[in-house]
């Protein structure tokens with residue numbers, strides 16, 4: 001076993017991680033006792049990160065400031081007037097300042113830039129760019145032996161890719177990586193294919209502090225952490241800084257788990273996603289219980305399915321494969337297959353709206369799917385994809401300027417969904433969504449408020465909740481926690497200016513009434 005005296009965590013064989021070939025894989029184990037909401041380790045930046053194609057246009061390729069950040073509350077930490085300028089050589093990466101450009105240049109872009117200049121107009125997927133960066137930096141001595149050795153130990157799943165018929169695609173991409181990175185003289189074809197496969201199965205999502213996805217991160221030390229659908233830790237990012245934080249108390253020598261997927265999905269969907277992308281059967285504490293937990297609950301029993309929905313399900317069974325997709329599995333009885341078909345349709349609509357760039361069009365698809373979830377009387381509000389559709393409805397309503405509509409949805413989510421899906425008040429998803437609601441309430445108030453409701457005290461109540469949770473979810477010194485505190489100060493001053501007496505006392509006296517009013521708003525939306 002590795003020396004644990006100083007390391008925040010160490011890698012060793014994990015009993016929870018048995019590969020398809022029966023061999024145990026590695027996992028990360030805690031080097032100390034931690035409480036909930038504590039930092040385990042933080043790194044100035046991951047070994048490699050690569051932006052999504054769309055984000056290359058509006059995000060700094062060094063500090064990952066997303067200058068066009070569109071979700072409400074996501075721009076609080078972006079300084080006014082920040083824009084990005086393209087690198088004069090490769091024209092692919094953009095930087096928000098000369099300092100960022102210089103830092104990236106010396107970290108390895110000076111070698112990569114020449115190679116990328118040859119393929120200026122060629123689209124490059126993020127995993128290709130990440131692998132190229134890794135190989136170029138290693139070739140020029142900018143990846144340490146220790147980091148390179150750690151990547152050597154990471155799982156490539158080459159055999160699994162071969163078995164599932166995906167290997168030829170990997171070989172093709174690897175050929176491009178070799179050719180465009182000018183590293184054929186140093187790395188063999190097989191090594192490049194293995195590295196590319198490792199990037200695919202070991203990357204984490206590059207995110208903003210408000211959890212907007214920006215690209216991928218491939219880090220030598222963090223890639224050893226296994227998945228659980230009931231994780232005790234999570235990865236947070238603050239610009240390029242990447243941290244591993246606890247979600248629950250963790251004892252010394254206990255395994256650390258993060259989640260690779262949306263763990264609020266039903267059991268068969270989680271199993272299916274983990275199997276197809278990461279090639280393992282999840283046996284975490286939650287999956288071992290099977291499809292019996294909150295995320296697998298329906299409101300009515302399969303045999304209670306209403307005639308109209310039965311007919312629709314039968315139509316789907318005749319035309320689509322949703323009923324037989326293991327990700328939708330409910331049971332083998334005819335009515336259970338009908339529910340599986342309807343569920344498949346809801347997830348297909350969710351995918352469709354996610355791929356619809358035009359907000360008004362996306363809203364149509366979302367509302368259609370949400371109405372089905374509601375009217376079929378099958379879905380509790382917190383069951384997926386009903387809850388995820390609502391999240392996207394809020395984002396799209398904000399994009400078209402329907403702030404009052406978005407607010408109704410935020411109220412419903414706050415009271416009926418977030419406490420169910422994320423019972424811990426400092427879960428990062430809950431914190432960020434409460435923050436977005438707070439900023440929306442604040443905006444509505446500034447724009448003249450809402451008919452029959454005073455949203456200013458609600459905004460303050462929500463910001464206070466976020467202020468208490470942010471030190472645990474993001475860290476007390478994080479940009480997010482500091483920005484929330486600053487905003488709270490501004491809001492109190494604003495309200496103080498509008499009121500005559502002691503604002504703190506007035507607010508605390510009105511708190512019960514404010515909460516009741518806010519709860520009432522959760523009943524305003526149809527579905």
Ligand SMILES: C[S@@+](CC[C@H](N)C(=O)[O-])C[C@H]1O[C@@H](n2cnc3c(N)ncnc32)[C@H](O)[C@@H]1O
Pocket residue numbers: 016017018019025026027153154155157201202203223224225226227228277278279280281282283284
């Ligand atoms: C990012 S790596 C994690 C470290 C990996 N176990 C190793 O030995 O390098 C991801 C791979 O680990 C394995 N893995 C992760 N979580 C697992 C789990 N809960 N059960 C079984 N295998 C798991 C899968 O093979 C997955 O593709």
